[in-house]
Amino acid sequence: MDLNLTRLRFTVRQEVDPPGPYALFSVRNEFATHYQRTVCVADGLCHSCLDRENCPYPANFAQDLAVDPYALKRHQKPSLPFVFDLPLLPPAAKKGETFEIFLNLFGTAINHVSHYVEAVRRMFSEPVSRDALRGTIVGVESIDWRGNAQPLSLDDPASAMVIFAAEDVTFSFALPDRLILQTPLQLIRDGKVSRTLDPAHFLMSIVRRVSSMVYYYGGYEMEVDYPLLAQASSEAGMADAAIGWEEWGGGKCAGLVGEATLTGVAEDFRPFLALGGLMHLGKGAAYGMGRFDFA
Numbered sequence: 230m231d232l233n234l235t236r237l238r239f240t241v242r243q244e245v246d247p248p249g250p251y252a253l254f255s256v257r258n259e260f261a262t263h264y265q266r267t268v269c270v271a272d273g274l275c276h277s278c279l280d281r282e283n284c285p286y287p288a289n290f291a292q293d294l295a296v297d298p299y300a301l302k303r304h305q306k307p308s309l310p311f312v313f314d315l316p317l318l319p320p321a322a323k324k325g326e327t328f329e330i331f332l333n334l335f336g337t338a339i340n341h342v343s344h345y346v347e348a349v350r351r352m353f354s355e356p357v358s359r360d361a362l363r364g365t366i367v368g369v370e371s372i373d374w375r376g377n378a379q380p381l382s383l384d385d386p387a388s389a390m391v392i393f394a395a396e397d398v399t400f401s402f403a404l405p406d407r408l409i410l411q412t413p414l415q416l417i418r419d420g421k422v423s424r425t426l427d428p429a430h431f432l433m434s435i436v437r438r439v440s441s442m443v444y445y446y447g448g449y450e451m452e453v454d455y456p457l458l459a460q461a462s463s464e465a466g467m468a469d470a471a472i473g474w475e476e477w478g479g480g481k482c483a484g485l486v487g488e489a490t491l492t493g494v495a496e497d498f499r500p501f502l503a504l505g506g507l508m509h510l511g512k513g514a515a516y517g518m519g520r521f522d523f524a
Contacts, residue, residue, distance in 0.1 A: 232395040232447035234507065235339050237332045237346070237386075238378065240368040241353055247322050251478035252362045253315040253330065254412075256352065257516035259361050260313075261290055264348040285341045300444060303455075307445035308438060310338035311345065312509050315412070315517035327367065333507050336446025339392060346386045374398050395443070395504055402503035405523030408467075408491050413475060413484025414519040415512040422512070426472050426485055429462035432498055435505040442508060461495040468492055484511065484518065 268285045275281060287293075289310060295301045314331035322328075332349065334342060346369060353364040370378040371391040379391050415422045416434055423430070436458055440451045472487035494502075502523070511519035 231449035232336055232443045232504075233339060233392050234336075234374075234395065234398070235334045235342065235390055235392050236372040236374075236507070237334070237342075237381075238370045238372050239330050239332065239349055239366055240327055240370075241330065241364040242327050242367050243322065243324050244363045244365055246324050247318050247362050248360055249478060250317045250320055250322075251482060252318060252360070253328075254478065254482045254517055255358055255361050256313055256315065257513065258358050259352045259356060260348060260516070262357055263351040263355070264290070264344060267344050267347045267351065285344050289338055289341060289344075295445070300450070304437070304441040304444050308442055308508070309515040310335045310442070310446045312507065312515050313517045314520060331372070335442055335508070336448070338446060339390075342387050342390055343385070346381075346383060350383060395447075395500075398507065399500040399503040402499060404494055404496065404499055405502065406490055407488060407524040409488050409522045409524060410472060410484075410486050411520040411522055412509075412518055413477060413482050413486055414510060414521070415484040416510070417512070422484075424474050424485075426467070426470075426489070428465040428467050428491065428494075429459075431510075432462040432465055432494070432501075433459060434510055435501045436498070438508055438510060438514075439501045439504045442504075458495075458497060461497055464493045464495070466492040482513075482518065 265286050270280060275287065278284065281287060292307045292309065294306060295304060312333045316328060318328060332345060334345060350366045353362065353366065356363055366383060369381045369383060369386060371381050371389065372378055373391045374393045374397040379389055381389050416430060418430055436453065440453055443449050443451050467489040470489035472485055472489055474483070475486045476483040506522055508514065509519040510521065513519065
């Protein structure tokens with residue numbers, strides 16, 4: 230599977246008392262704005278910019294569709310090439326305390342790591358939204374696939390960044406028993422957000438997301454027998470499920486959260502589940518939503 234990844238860990242010191250445990254999930258309103266401000270040479274006027282073809286902003290945020298009609302049918306609109314892992318802040322969190330967030334970059338996005346790091350720094354130091362959390366980056370590290378940390382410079386993160394391959398992630402991954410939906414998951418089914426989790430739909434959604442990410446940002450078409458996987462997904466089930474719809478922060482973040490035991494998952498899904506945990510799933514996946522883990 231031809232896809233490289235890098236995983237960054239930021240340690241952030243809170244410069245104000247956070248507005249609540251869900252404060253970090255406003256990152257969606259902040260990050261794209263600060264990334265554009267980091268790289269833009271045309272005051273945000275992308276339609277008239279003469280350097281658009283070389284600009285990192287559309288390369289990472291435009292989500293241009295595939296030209297190949299067969300690829301377009303398989304993958305449809307590309308995902309964003311990054312994913313934030315965001316924690317819930319403690320209810321009693323105070324100014325001066327620190328927390329950690331993670332940022333995963335996929336494929337071609339790795340080439341722009343310095344822009345990503347600077348955009349995260351600005352996102353906390355110069356927040357746009359009134360309800361955003363103000364903070365200072367006190368450390369950034371590159372985390373390898375085993376969890377080892379390499380300190381990075383805020384000014385030149387690429388010089389020591391650790392890059393690993395998708396095969397590294399999938400190599401030692403074992404098919405899981407227990408699925409844990411850590412942050413609200415919204416999957417669209419028949420044009421509507423599903424209020425229940427169907428194992429087959431969940432598995433095939435992961436297959437589509439991973440294969441799309443590999444195609445658009447790894448430049449590689451995975452050899453996937455979609456009909457065979459679809460048939461295999463129909464044999465999967467759940468037991469001991471405790472999954473329900475939750476609304477966080479007054480409904481700003483909503484979706485399915487909880488745990489269940491997966492049964493009947495075919496070996497063919499193993500690489501997709503391994504990478505899917507880094508890519509999240511569903512609406513708002515790039516900004517912390519739809520994070521799932523296994524136990």
